Amino acid sequence: MSSSKTFRIERDTLGEVRIPSDAYYGAQTQRAVENYQISGRSLPRSFIRAQGIIKASAAKANMENGLLQPSYAKAIIKAAEEVVDGTLDDHFVVDVYQAGAGTSQNMNANEVIANRATEILGETLEGNRIHPNDHVNMSQSTNDTFHAAIHIAGAENIVHRLLPAVQQLHNELKRKSIELMPVMKSGRTHLHDALPIRLGQEFSGYAETVHEIYHQLEKATDYLYEIGLGGTAIGTRNNIHPQYSEKVIKEVSRFTNLPFREPVDMFSFMQNTNAPIRVMLVLKEFAMHLIKITSDLRLLSSGPRTGFAEITLPSVQPGSTIMPGKVNPAVLEMVHMVCCQVIGGEASVTTAGMAGQLEINVMMPLIAHTFLDAIELLSNALPTLVTKCISGIEAEEENCKQWMNASLGLVTGISSIVGYDRASKIGMEADERKISIQQVLEEQGLLTPEIEKALDPKGMV
CATH class of the missing domain: 1.10.40.30 (Fumarase/aspartase (C-terminal domain))
Known part of the structure; x- marks a missing residue:
């Protein structure tokens, strides 16, 4: 991360660690960097944002409960808000594949916020410091905060990005179905001749399929609103103020403007990763439908001289390095690839979800990465599908008529x-x-x- 050639020495329970002087993170993060050079990928920005939201909310709750002195709390809140805004992203350096349950990732956040808050107070990193565990991590454990951060990041991304993208796709398919309704064509079953159908009727089927997924996704997202902050290590609420859970969750809801709530049962929350699993099942089904829809559009546009050629797609880029003038259904192929990744991600989240034992699932970093990556991929792919493909589809009416009559x-x-x-x-x-x-x-x-x-x-x- 750092190009600095100077270092400072920090200590943790295992001894001294040499850390780049300009890094806000500390000894435990540095150990994780040295131990887990696996993928070169950190957890997504949305997850780091969620960590900042949790740390700021916890500091406020602890201050209101009289456990954290106001000067420390305010500095921690300011530093955590910088994490939320992305100002400190370069200091989040732990690999996705790290110590189980995300302890390294939680300490990365604790250390960055502690050192930045110390700086905000005007202290040096070698002097009187806000402590990453005693102050930033007060009333928390990796086990409740990491899990909650998955839910917060997932809910924010779904509500603000994925659901609007799904709605946009539905609206465009519906509009296109109305536009294409006058066009008669041959239906096909088993890829062989069948009864006639209107081109708009085919598109209305696509639109309603997407519309149903929208409602399923809304329903599944509701499970993400359960966050077990205050469960600490195993759900027993050890080392917290009696009003902490209520206050911290209320503050997270205020920060995000989303209706987060306590779990029905704290121990179930700590033991399982039900919500990401449920949402991933919807995303997997959505990916399956998108593969079907995009495959249909590739078939209907195939040709242009040797295929069905019943519709034309917008030309977005040349399709061949050897065949001049060839244009491929590139956007549809891209979406298909995204969907393959999402389907594989669902299998990854499912197998990781089965890997929990007793009071905690130690595979949460993998679940966080895969789950949030699937949301991100679909959120980016769908607007591209709409603007660069669906909205520009046109009917080849003569070809439709010719195939239908034959x-x-x-x-x-x-x-x-x-x-x-x-x-x-x-x-x-x-x-x-x-x-x-x-x-x-x-x-x-x-x-x-x-x-x-x-x-x-x-x-x-």
Whole structure:
């Protein structure tokens, strides 16, 4: 993190540690940096923000309860707010894959805030200092704060980013379904000819699928509002003021403007990671639907000369380094990749959720990273899908009409008149001779006004 060539010496329970002079973090963070050089990735900005919210809220609650002197509390709150704002992000340096349950990450926050608060008070890092454990971590444990930070970061990102993005996608698909409703085309089942359908009807199906996911996501997010601050190490509320939990959660709610509340059962909260698991299941289902929708759009736009070519997509970039003029469905492919990552993430969160023993789940850093990454990926991908693809889709009406009129599925319209078996033979003959259903009927003298009406695609939708 630091380019400084000067260091200071700090001590923890294991002895002396050499730390870059310009780093706000301390000995335990430095040990984690040296021990866990695994992925080169830190936990997301949204998680670090949530840590800052918790530390500021805890300092205020402890001050109001008379446990933390006001000068220390105010300095800690100011430093924690800088964490919330992202000013101190460069000092959060612990790898995602770290000591179980996130002890290193919690100490990273405690040390950064303690040292910055000490500086705010006008003290030097070598002098009279605010203590990371005694003051910044007062009334807390890694076990309740890390878990709560996952919920806070997840809820904020879903409410402020993902849900609006899902709603935007639904609105655009709905608008597009209305725009494309006049366009008739062939339906397909098993990728083979089926009854006619309106292009707008296909899009209305996509829109309603996304709309349902929106409601499922809203419902699942409600579980994230349970945060067990004050549970401390194992849920027994050890070393806290009787009013601490109520006050700290109230302050988190004020800070975020979200309805956080105490868990129904503190021990269940401490033992399990239910809320991220439930939300990830919704995100996995959403990813599955998005893969289906984007795959459909790739099929419908395939060609432009050798595929269905029933719709055209906006051209956003050249598609080949060797084939001049080729344009691929790049945005749809990007979304598909994002969805594959989200589906894999759900499996990761599920297996990590099974890895808890007794009073705590030690896999929370992995859950935090994977869970928040899935929300971030979808929050970024959906607006791109809407603005660079969905909103610019246009119908190729002539191609739609051509495929529809050639479809063997039209024979279904006369099966109630001539019978299923005879209709099957007519369809099979048309297929074998590569001619239309109408031609076969005309040759057999069956093209009556009643049959012609039954073959009209508009009467079938």
